[in-house]
Amino acid sequence: MKVVVTAAGGDLDAEVDPRFGRAPYFLVVETDDMSFEAVENAAADASGGAGIQAAQTVAGASAKAVLTGNCGPNAHRTLQAAGIAVVVGVAGTVREAVERYLKDEYAEAEGPNVEGGFGSR
Numbered sequence: 001m002k003v004v005v006t007a008a009g010g011d012l013d014a015e016v017d018p019r020f021g022r023a024p025y026f027l028v029v030e031t032d033d034m035s036f037e038a039v040e041n042a043a044a045d046a047s048g049g050a051g052i053q054a055a056q057t058v059a060g061a062s063a064k065a066v067l068t069g070n071c072g073p074n075a076h077r078t079l080q081a082a083g084i085a086v087v088v089g090v091a092g093t094v095r096e097a098v099e100r101y102l103k104d105e106y107a108e109a110e111g112p113n114v115e116g117g118f119g120s121r
Contacts, residue, residue, distance in 0.1 A: 001031045003101060004058050004084075005094045006068040010038035012095040018069025021051035027094050028061045031102055034095070051075030059084065065108070067097045073112040 006023035007014040012034065017023035022044050029036045039061070043053035051071075055078035058066055065085040079086050085108045090097045100106060 002061060002063040003029050003031060003065045003067055003098060004061055004063040005029060005090070005097050006066070007038070007094050010040075012036060012098075013093050015093060016067065016069060016090050016097050018091070020066070020068045020071045020075050021046075021054040023054070023068070026054075026058060026061070028063060029094065029098050031098060034098070036094075049074075052078050055079045055082070058082075065101070067101055067106070071109065071112055072115060076109070076112040 005027045006017040006020055007025040007027045008017045010025050023041055024044050026039045026041055027036050028039060041054055043050040046053055051074045055075045059082035063084055065087055066079055067087045067090045069090055071086050071088050076086055087106045088109045090106065
């Protein structure tokens with residue numbers, strides 16, 4: 001199964017970035033063997049609409065879930081429409097986040113946990 005983790009860097013030892021739409025990287029991790037692909041977030045520096053653009057990028061990765069620190073309403077809505085579970089409150093390294101997810105230590109967010117524009121402030 002594939003999951004996407006927002007990351008400050010391009011490898012499994014990078015810290016989880018707390019911002020979904022403004023994270024510099026998305027790590028697409030195959031949970032079966034921890035192989036991954038680092039995808040630069042082209043929306044990270046967008047003047048507006050970063051969450052929606054980032055969600056559209058993630059939707060193209062065929063992931064089951066997104067693991068991140070925070071997710072605003074527009075991104076959350078876009079991810080849900082694509083059938084992708086959103087998990088917020090995630091911290092530590094990407095590797096640790098995926099391991100915790102696989103142990104069911106995180107619950108799917110029922111809605112956004114921050115207001116729109118959170119990461120741009």
